Amino acid sequence: MTTYYDDRSVQVTSTTVRVDGRTYALSDISMIWHRRGTRSWRVLAGRGAIGAALAGPLVAAVLGIGVAVWLHRSPTVTIAIVGASVLVGLAVGPVADFLFEHLDRSYARGSRQLEIWARWRGQPVRLLRTGDALRFGQIYRAVQRAVEHSQPARPVTRR
Template sequence: MTTYYRDPDVLITSSGVRMNGREFRLPELIRVWHTRGSRSWSVIAKRGALGLAILIPVAVGALAIGIALLVHLSAVHTVALVLGGVLVGLAVVPVADLLLERVDRSYDHGSRTMEIWGRVRGGDVLLLRTTNAQRFGRVYRALQRALEPAVHR
């Protein structure tokens, strides 16, 4: 028996599937398909907020440099504003790395609810519902690999 995918809630092998608390032998699954729900605007808004959190300090630094160059101040004040603007811009770099990592993770998890459905003799059954795009892809590919030999027998 070959195991294609395993986690605490899902087991896909060459002989059967266990998902959503139900077990099916592969020949029982007549058809398998997936659906995608609508986008979660709260996830997209969080991504936008993270982007703004990176851009605002950079904009403040650039504004300080712009003011220092446009307004006729003493040399000491001009240098202080330019250095302050550069320091504010540079201070963003370590924070930006952390924020960009969070943005990357949000794309891995996705912004939609995805479902895997299967058709058995008794009708259509929901096999899996998740918002984790990475997990969804792994499970769906494993299910396709498991069903492939069953179709060709």
């Protein structure tokens, strides 16, 4: 028996697909397809918030420099305001790696609910629903490979 995918809730082998305790024999599956749900505005808003968090200190630094020049104060005050603005802008550095990591994870998870469906014993059955795009892709490819390898080879007919 070959295992194509295995985690806590999904196992795909050369004979069965097990999802959340339900087992489907590959010999009973005749077709596999997937569906994508609508976009999650919550996920998109989260990505926007991360972008704003990345841009915020830089905008504050530029505004601070603009204010320092606009005020026409003494050189000491102007240098202090510009220096503080630059320090605020530099604050992006250590935080940027953390924020970019969260942004990358957001894209890996995706912004839609994804479903895997199968025709099992002649009836459509939803095997899996997840918002994690990376996991969905791994499971979907594993099910496809398992179904392809479980079907007997058909003889090639030439005309």
